Amino acid sequence: MKNNILLFGILFLLQVFVLNKVLFYQYIILSPILIILLLYKYQKNSKESLFFSFLIGFLIDIFNDSLGVYALTCLIIVYFRNFWVLKIVGEEKTEEINTMTVHELGILQNTLYAIPIIVLFFSLLSLFESDLFFSINNLLFIIISSFINYIFILLFQYLFFDYTIRDEWR
């Protein structure tokens, strides 16, 4: 629990002070906040998860001068995630899983679970932040940023998360 809070703090600070300011090659943003939104434990109809996502989005907005953009995006992402995880993983299995990592879901299920959420995240950011949503620049931004972030999140899980799932779920 302590480790998770520390990890959350580090990821949040990284997002706010470093990665929010950096646009790599004009198309890539790294969003470590996605790691938190994707990986934390699923709880059915959890109001706390909605409040939590709204709050971290709002905190990012404060440091990013982007009134409402991240609050709205994080909220929609968590609502979609809570629906999507049931479709991909199933209710029975989600109750057994602590964190939605690649170790617990397997690479195929993890890809099916994470990619639509990541794409939705960057699509929403583009939609709320830019006037020209249907432009080639924006589409490239969504596709490239989603791909790079998926790789980044995958690497992060292999580096910082252990195998904790019971064998019967593999």
Added chain:
Amino acid sequence: MRNLIKLISLYNYSITFYLLLLISSYFLITENFVLKTKYFNSSNYIAGSVFSAQSRVSEYFLLKKKNTLLEAENKKLKESLTNIRSINNFIENKQYNFIDAEIINNSVRKKNNYITINKGTKHGIKKGMGVISNLGIVGKVKYVSDNFATIISLLNNSYFVSSLVKNSNTLSSVNWNGNDPKILNLLYVPKHIDIQKGDSVITSSFDTIFPKGILIGEIVSINKDTNSNFYDIDIMSSQNFYNLSMVYVVDNILYQEKKALESDTDEK
């Protein structure tokens, strides 16, 4: 009543979601000035203090680059000073003061970008003042707290700058379309005016906040095939917003006098 409570408790997850959705949508789409002012002032206070600490650390790593920039700027200033000295009454007619400031936060990717600087009302910054750097114009002061100010960047969809095409002296307006941070749009240049690629676009001084002649950019494409009476012109911004670190806030000493005179004229 009991049924209502039952219904609410049954759907409390969805109700919470829609409630938070409403609040965040309101933040996003509202044009409520009071809310934004309060928000920006509080975010200036919180974020400004943290960003200035962060900026102090990162400054050490940028010192060499900054030195080179300052040397180049110094050279340019010396050259212009030599020119200016030849005008005998320069001192008497001095109209602008410049307050130097350091950028502690800057965004370039959004459609409405803002910059935060480490100077505020304590240092003489006022709302509405123009902001320039050694490469050209940067924006206009939007909100000010005691120690910080937020600048509406030239890379902001809602910001228009009064400009002139240097060779033809044509009055026009510059705006950013929210797409490429290096390309700006030059608006309201009539089709009968002869303009060329490579022409410089400078500030006009009509909006009173910038001195005349500050570089905005250079024309890179001219499209005559539009349905309106005006060209569709792209200009390459002279300013590089990606590595902006030092700016000058322009204090027009005669601003109030000019505004007062103009409003008197309007009333009559």
